[in-house]
Amino acid sequence: MIIKKLTVKQLKPVLILFITFCFHFIFIQETYADLYVLIDTIEFIDLRVLVTTEGNTRTVVSASLPASLVEEHRIITVPASGKIADPEQGCSALHFHGVISDINDPSPTMCGQGKAIRIDSEVKRKIINDISVLIEAEKSTVGKLDSGFGALIMGGALSDYVSSLMDVENDINNHLEILDNLGAAVQEAEADDELKGSEATALLQKITCAVKSDRNAQKIVNKVREAREEDEKLLVEKGIRPAGFVRTDRSRPVRKIEAANRCKKALIELIAEQEIKDD
Numbered sequence: 001m002i003i004k005k006l007t008v009k010q011l012k013p014v015l016i017l018f019i020t021f022c023f024h025f026i027f028i029q030e031t032y033a034d035l036y037v038l039i040d041t042i043e044f045i046d047l048r049v050l051v052t053t054e055g056n057t058r059t060v061v062s063a064s065l066p067a068s069l070v071e072e073h074r075i076i077t078v079p080a081s082g083k084i085a086d087p088e089q090g091c092s093a094l095h096f097h098g099v100i101s102d103i104n105d106p107s108p109t110m111c112g113q114g115k116a117i118r119i120d121s122e123v124k125r126k127i128i129n130d131i132s133v134l135i136e137a138e139k140s141t142v143g144k145l146d147s148g149f150g151a152l153i154m155g156g157a158l159s160d161y162v163s164s165l166m167d168v169e170n171d172i173n174n175h176l177e178i179l180d181n182l183g184a185a186v187q188e189a190e191a192d193d194e195l196k197g198s199e200a201t202a203l204l205q206k207i208t209c210a211v212k213s214d215r216n217a218q219k220i221v222n223k224v225r226e227a228r229e230e231d232e233k234l235l236v237e238k239g240i241r242p243a244g245f246v247r248t249d250r251s252r253p254v255r256k257i258e259a260a261n262r263c264k265k266a267l268i269e270l271i272a273e274q275e276i277k278d279d
Contacts, residue, residue: 035118035119035120035125036084036094036096036116036117036118036119037116037117037119037128037268037271037272037275038096038113038114038115038116039114039115039117039269039272058083058084059082059083060080060081060082060083060084060096060098061080061081062077062078062079062080063077063078063079063080063100063101064076064077064078064129078100078101079099079101080098080099080100080101081098081099082096082097082098082099082105082112082113083096083097083098084096084116085097085112090109090110090111091110091111091112091115093111093115093116094115094116094117094118095111095112095113095114095115095116096112096113096114096116097112097113098112098113100113117272117275117276118275119271119275120275121189121194121195122189122194123185123186123188123189123194123195124271124274124275126182126185127182127185127186127203127267127268127271128268128271130178130181130182131182131264131267131268132268133178134175134178134179134210134264135261135264135265137171137174137175138171138175138257138260138261138264139261140171141168141171141172141175141257142254142257142258144164144167144168144171145164145168145221145250145253145254146250146254147164148160148161148164148165148168149161149249149250151164158228158231158232158235159232161228162225162228162229162232165221165224165225165228166225168221168253169218169221169222169225172214172217172218172221172257173218175214175260176211176214176215176218179207179210179211179214180211182207183204183207183208183211186200186203186204186207187200187204199274202270202274203267203270203271206263206264206266206267206270207263207267209260209263209266210260210263210264210267213256213257213259213260213263214256214257214260216256217253217256217257217260220252220253220256221253224249224253228249
């Protein structure tokens with residue numbers, strides 16, 4: 001087989017293509033990494049934004065949001081189209097005009113899908129993603145308490161109620177683990193000078209607030225479960241069913257879970273305030 005030597009002229013198109021690819025991959029691709037969090041909108045959605053090289057147009061190509069708005073407790077990517085717009089008449093801040101999944105722009109003449117704040121910090125991006133998921137997940141946890149207690153007072157089996165309480169305890173354990181990981185991530189970012197000391201302290205205070213409320217809810221649910229296990233034991237061994245159930249079985253842990261959610265929402269609001277201040 002004879003391999004024909006290529007001339008410089010013949011190689012030129014290939015070289016241009018190769019150099020263009022490398023330039024795009026090394027320089028332009030990094031530009032396509034801006035992330036904005038939307039506020040004053042449906043829950044908390046963060047947008048993956050591509051910044052085009054033509055002028056300052058910030059073209060939105062996808063969005064990520066808590067999938068529990070749809071089905072599960074995780075972050076998913078959904079189609080999005082539109083742009084991050086500069087302040088204009090009707091909206092005094094950066095904002096997003098366009099479509100997220102099948103949600104059309106609710107306010108095309110004002111702030112569109114919501115005011116947009118750019119998030120550069122990796123640890124703050126992680127906090128926003130994880131906390132958005134937790135906020136949705138804790139709504140599901142409250143739902144388990146409601147359905148379990150509701151079924152019980154309607155004559156449902158004690159064993160089913162005890163099982164639902166165990167599920168709630170497991171949920172809260174998972175929430176606490178995520179919060180602990182976020183606290184460690186903030187401390188690590190502060191040690192690496194990725195976060196200012198004052199920023200890290202403020203973030204840790206909000207995380208601690210959420211942890212405290214979730215732990216209190218966990219303790220209450222644990223006590224309720226142990227009490228109902230004793231009731232179940234009496235029912236099995238002696239046929240004695242409790243005459244009634246204290247309604248605080250449901251209300252006391254729910255209050256603590258709702259308090260934890262307020263701390264979590266305040267954490268995202270704090271990040272938004274910090275980023276606005278930095279701009």
